[in-house]
Amino acid sequence: MKENVKEKKITDKLIGVYDYTVILTYISLFISVIGMTQAMNGRFRTAVTCLALSGLCDMFDGKIARSKKNRTDDEKLYGVQIDSLCDVVCFGIFPALICFLIGVRGPVGNLVIGYYCICSVIRLAFFNVLETRRQQVEEGANKYYHGLPITSMAIVLPLVFMLQVFISDCVFVIVLYFALAIVGTLFIVDFKLKKPDNKTLVFLVLLVAAAVIIVVVFSKYKVPKPHFFEKPLWKFFKS
Numbered sequence: 001m002k003e004n005v006k007e008k009k010i011t012d013k014l015i016g017v018y019d020y021t022v023i024l025t026y027i028s029l030f031i032s033v034i035g036m037t038q039a040m041n042g043r044f045r046t047a048v049t050c051l052a053l054s055g056l057c058d059m060f061d062g063k064i065a066r067s068k069k070n071r072t073d074d075e076k077l078y079g080v081q082i083d084s085l086c087d088v089v090c091f092g093i094f095p096a097l098i099c100f101l102i103g104v105r106g107p108v109g110n111l112v113i114g115y116y117c118i119c120s121v122i123r124l125a126f127f128n129v130l131e132t133r134r135q136q137v138e139e140g141a142n143k144y145y146h147g148l149p150i151t152s153m154a155i156v157l158p159l160v161f162m163l164q165v166f167i168s169d170c171v172f173v174i175v176l177y178f179a180l181a182i183v184g185t186l187f188i189v190d191f192k193l194k195k196p197d198n199k200t201l202v203f204l205v206l207l208v209a210a211a212v213i214i215v216v217v218f219s220k221y222k223v224p225k226p227h228f229f230e231k232p233l234w235k236f237f238k239s
Contacts, residue, residue, distance in 0.1 A: 016082075017075055017078050017079070017082075019068075020064065020068075021064060021065040021067075021068050021075065022078075022079060022082055023064075024057045024058070024061035024064055025057070025061045025079075025082055025083055025086050026086075027057050028054045028055075028057035028058050028061065028086060028090055029054075029086040029089060029090060031050050031053050031054045031057065031090075032050060032051070032054045032086075032089055032090040032094045033089070035047045035048075035049075035050025035051055035054065035094060035098075036094055036097055038050065039097055039101050040097075040101065042101075044098065044101070044161070044219075045215055045216050045219055047098050048098070048157065048158050048161050048215055049212050049215075049216065051090075051091075051094060051095060051098070051153075051154050051157055051158065052154055052158050052208050052209075052211075054090045054091075054154060055090075055091070055151050055153075055154020055155065055208070056154075056205065056208075058083075058086075058090065058091075058151045058154070059151065059201060059204075059205075061083065062083070062141060063141075065079050066141060076135055077132065077135075080128055080131050080132060080135070081128065084124040084127060084128050087120075087124055087150050088121060088124055090154075091120065091150045091151055091153045091154060092117055092120030092121065092124075092150065093117065095116075095154075095157050095180075096113045096116055096117050096180070098157065099113060099176050099180055100113055102173065102176060103169075103173040103176070104173060104176050104177055108177070109177070112177050112180050112181050113180065115180075115181065115184055116180040116181070116183070116184035119184035119185065119188050120150055120184070120187060122187070122188050123147060123150055123187040124150060126146070126188075127146075130146065141195070142195070143194065143195055144192045144193060144194055145192070145193040145194075145195060146190055146191075146192065146193075147186060147187055147188060147189055147190055147191060147193070148183065148186035148187055148189075148193065149193075150187060152183065153183060154208070155204060155207070155208055156179060156183055157179070158208050158211040158212050158215065159207070159208070159211050160172075160175055160176060161211070161215050161219070162211040162215055163175060164215075164219055165214055165215070165218045165219055
């Protein structure tokens with residue numbers, strides 16, 4: 001009876017959940033939206049920094065949510081859904097937007113970006129199904145990922161962007177094409193990947209932090225104009 005009363009209070013005045021179990025998820029989304037506005041204004045270093053910070057929030061939001069032992073079933077299900085919905089924006093749309101604005105454009109770029117976004121959504125929908133079923137029969141966190149987790153783009157893109165300091169802009173854009181295609185494919189390939197332990201998480205955080213610092217200090221990126229990729233699609237079919 002008490003649990004029913006508690007569940008009712010959640011939705012009496014505002015829909016949704018607003019306690020500490022989801023606060024990092026909301027912060028992650030907010031940072032990503034800010035990052036998108038920065039990217040659209042050409043501030044790619046700030047955008048990549050926002051992506052890394054968003055990934056940092058996502059890395060720990062599950063641990064914080066599971067620290068609350070008396071979560072109701074509705075709160076658990078809400079946590080799964082809100083996490084995936086925010087991940088679509090933070091690590092699906094946001095990286096794709098950065099890559100498009102950086103130079104992944106034209107017919108080939110559109111196909112690659114579209115493919116990456118579709119793979120992102122498929123992965124998260126599949127995760128929701130698996131996680132909902134798993135929570136019905138067991139407690140705690142899953143020890144393995146099925147395929148590459150979508151948050152990994154918050155690691156991959158800063159590292160790839162760091163390469164721009166050392167290679168030409170055109171080569172950098174080509175690397176982005178391959179990064180989007182490969183990472184997108186790994187989202188939907190079903191292989192078991194063990195979740196990182198605390199030491200590995202610390203290493204990944206330091207690695208991305210180093211990449212972001214290099215990008216912020218040394219990157220002076222200007223969007224190149226690779227003419228083949230920039231051609232309108234209709235020109236390929238023009239007689």
